Amino acid sequence: MILNFLRKPLTVVDFLVLLLLSPVIISIVIFIAIILEPSDIPSIKxxxxxxxxxxxxxxxxDRNYLFFARVEYQDVNYWGKNVREQHNIKGCDDQIQNASFDVKWPEMEPSDGFQLDSKNVNNITVALNQRTIWLEEQENKGFFDSIASLKLYLRDIATHEEMSAKEINEKKVFNLNLGLYQIDVRGIGRVSQRVFWQEIxxxxxxxxxxxxxxxxxxxxCELSYHVPNYGFNTSYITIYFHAELLPHWQEIQQDSFKMIDSFRVRV
Known part of the structure; x- marks a missing residue:
């Protein structure tokens, strides 16, 4: 989704791709500036x-919490023309594809959200994304096995080869402080990468x-997990934050869901 893409922190791989495609990127940035100009977004008042x-x-x-002060609805082309008109005809009975919240933890009050070069390490961004399909191999909607995503994060940055299940089991160590398994992955240059995960x-x-x-x-850091009770095909939450907050990942996860759930209309 466009808002989620714009908020997501830039990785080294992303940077190298952007560098190679810089002429194209310049055109895209100009295009985004046009379709997301302030006049397209009504005032919060x-x-x-x-x-x-x-x-x-x-x-x-509350739009004070939202990145660009708006959600993304399904069936709206946020890369296309007439975005304002398409967005504004949507309402309370329409499906939301993505909602990104910029907050300060632990207060969970509106902020500028996560920014890679910011010294405000307590600013985080929380994105709730609705799945459009449910894979048949995932039998129970109450749990989503993210092994495919884990292998993607652990793949070799140079060869793009995935780790086998055997290799993952051999290399993983259990981080007692975090209560998570961990593997340090080879990065590019002097950028290091660590992947942590929970096994049920x-x-x-x-x-x-x-x-x-x-x-x-x-x-x-990018934390992701399954949310079964939001969306016909479930949803997932992604949280962007600085590694300084890593020891508090469980509290951040719980507080983020509580904040999102507080905006649910109780009947």
């Missing part, structure tokens, strides 16, 4: 809330946290 649904869950969200016995991989540590001392 005139429209204080965004309204919509994640499946059967109706949401009424008899089910598979639950929470995944992918962290990058830059030579500039900037850090970025």
């Amino acid at each position: 005139d429209q204080p809330y965004e309204c919509g649904r994640f499946g059967n869950q109706q949401m009424k969200i 016995e008899g089910k598979g991989v639950g929470v995944i946290i992918n962290c990058h540590y830059f030579q500039s001392e900037n850090t970025s």
